[in-house]
Amino acid sequence: MSENNRSIWVFGDYRNYFQNRVTLQLLSRAIELADKISASVCAVVMGHDVDEYVGEYIAHGAQKVYVIEHPQLKNYSIETYSYLMERLARIYKPEIIFVGATMFGREFAPRVAKKLGTGLTADCIGLDINEDGLLVQIAPSFGGNLLAEIITPESRPQMATVRPGTFQEIPHDYNAVGEVIRIPLPEDLPEDRVRLISTERWRKKGQRIEDARVVVCGGRGMGSKKKYKKLFELSQLLGGIIGATRPVVYAKWVDEESLVGQAGKHIRPKVLFSFGISGAIQHTAGIGDAGFIIAINKNINATMMKMADVAIVADANQFCTALTRELKKRIRS
Amino acid sequence: MLKLVVCIKQVPLVSELPWDSRTGTLRRELAEGMINPACKHALEAALQLKQKHGGEIAVFTMGPPMAEEVLHEAQAMGTDRGILLTDRLMAGADTSITAFTLAKAILKECPDFDLVLCGCYTSDSETAQVGPQLVEELDVPGAANVHHIELIGKTLRMKRISDNFIETLEMELPGLVTITTQEFQPRYVPLKGLQDAFEGSDITRIGADDLGLDMGKLGTTASPTKILNVYSPTAKKKNIVLKGSAKKVVEELFDRFEDKIGGAIRKDLKVEKKYNE
Ligand SMILES: Cc1cc2nc3c(=O)[nH]c(=O)nc-3n(C[C@H](O)[C@H](O)[C@H](O)COP(=O)(O)OP(=O)(O)OC[C@H]3O[C@@H](n4cnc5c(N)ncnc54)[C@H](O)[C@@H]3O)c2cc1C
Ligand SMILES: Nc1ncnc2c1ncn2[C@@H]1O[C@H](COP(=O)(O)O)[C@@H](O)[C@H]1O
Secondary structure, rough: OOOEEEEEEEOOOOOOHHHHHHHHHHHHHHHHHHHHHHHHEEEEEEEEOHHHHHHHHOOOOOOOOEEEEEEHHHHOOHHHHHHHHHHHHHHHHHOOEEEEEOOHHHHHHHHHHHOOOOOEEEEEEEEOOOOOOOEEEEEEEHHHHHHHHEOOOOOOOOOEEOOOOOOOOOOOOOOOOOOEEEEOOOOOOOOOOEEEEEEEEEOOOOOHHHHHHHHEOOHHOOOOOOHHHHHHHHHHHOOOOOOHHHHHHHHHOOOHEEEEOOOOEOOOOOEEEOOOOOOOOOHHOOOOOEEEEEEEEEEOOHHHHOOOEEEOOOHHHHHHHHHHHHHHHHHHO | OOEEEEEEEEEEEEOOOOEEOOOOOOOOOHHOEEEHHHHHHHHHHHHHHHHHHOOOEEEEEEEHHHHHHHHHHHHEEEEEEEEEOOHHHHHOOOHHHHHHHHHHHHHHOOOOOOOOEEEEOOOOOOOOHHHHHHHHHHHHEEEEEEEEEEEEEEEEEEEEEEEEEEEEEEEEOOOEEOOOOHHHHEEEEEEEEHHHHHOOOOOEOOOOHOOOOOHHHHHHHOOOOOOEEEOOOOOOOOEEEEEHHHHHHHHHHHHHHHHHHHHHHOOOOOOOOOHOO
């Protein structure tokens, strides 16, 4: 069946709080884009006991929700979920499918795209519709300060994954109404070849960088592992969390957990200190929601300095030492 | 005998490479290449399986002729065969076509494989898409972002961290995994070993003809995604610039923004004037 109306789909990823947020964020962007191609916005939800999410997606702007509900779908399964998504997409033929770039989404989306024989752009930081009505997928590219605009001119659907925090969700509207289309689990569903033996919650110790009010980020400009370590004391004084750029993580000055950017965490601290960081787009993609940015760099022309509220032209190390000393004095007093 | 396949990619050593503004693709020929870090962990995982269970490791890479280097390096680590997919027609492939081309080559050179290992992502494109798409092409069970594997007969037991869950999974081989950089610290390759590998390597070169594929199926032409435009984003924000000695700048910072910083850390950072004397 092909619908008269075009539609934009958002994969309903809800397994934990942050996954669910990215679904809401994508719905919000989908609504804006749908306007430009007169399409409807739909969410697709698979699982067991998912009514809560169906309601939430409607309250966040989904006009239609396709639901496949079954005890067998209780756990996220890559094979079954991608199989079902392919099937739904072949029946209802959406123009566009958005998937949150969660760990699951990043495995799910490429498999769905391959099954459907269509293209997929990973980690878009912008999505738009051009004058030809095509989805423009804006993604950082080629290891530098560049953005690429990517389109999928022929194959359908057009597909993109987007990291959590890239778009803003719209507020709940509990008066919103939407259509719920329930689809039974197909009887010929193939057996899962990847068996889930056990699953447990993984708790990272301590505060998460995503929630930190203060983040102290250090880049290659800190000079060495030893000098980089000085940031820990500063960060502790500020009750903050350490962040890092990729070269620093590769050099093993700090764990991968601390990576901020396209490939790492999206952060939204009230105050962000950025020490010796050039400001490549892959890094700045993760700090779009930072409140007040203080950048320290010896090069006033670094992109990071242009993005900062306060740009301090200084040696990152010397400044770190001076700031630590001053803070100790002030916090004691 | 256990037949292992590892897909590795050569990535530029420098991250700021020029790109060809006409085609919108990276000018890889200008970079010095290395094995993508996650691919190295995948190689290590394969080598450990071989050590424990015996078997043979075939390594595949698609890229320009110089990508052959990474196959030599892999052999120095202890792999057995190298297969280089190189052809002008293959250039500019997106992830979907990369997976398609790799799958064709694997099925031709190593049709009875037990396990394919990929890196979880590459440092130059970082899509993490090729592994999962290769799973589809090969039509085998597969799991991404695995940090632990254990082979029990023909069953592969895997562990991975996925969205704040630790999952233990199992599948029957043949299958595919993508390996993270968490475990499987790659072994060190001594220089001597590297030299030997360059001299006596077993490398097979494969072009489009060998796979019976033409332009319509390969590279940029066949790729569903197209690059419209590449540009440099401009920074915004009207900011305040502070300069001078570190000590002076720190003082100025607190004079002007003590409330902002104090507010964020929920501490009063005001000092009595006497401290500044
Ligand atoms: C696919 C892909 C994904 C990526 N994902 C990420 C990601 O998620 N996160 C990330 O961070 N990067 C990522 N990168 C890498 C990114 O492109 C940059 O290479 C990286 O962010 C640069 O890190 P940096 O600023 O620390 O180093 P550099 O770019 O080398 O900058 C160092 C800065 O320090 C300054 N400096 C030097 N000495 C001093 C001193 N003594 N005092 C003060 N300042 C000094 C210099 O002026 C310069 O501005 C990715 C790259 C690719 C290709
Ligand atoms: N050109 C290539 N040749 C061989 N393997 C590749 C190639 N591109 C990607 N891969 C494999 O796919 C993984 C993920 O790559 P990517 O999707 O580019 O992040 C890599 O770690 C490799 O194992």
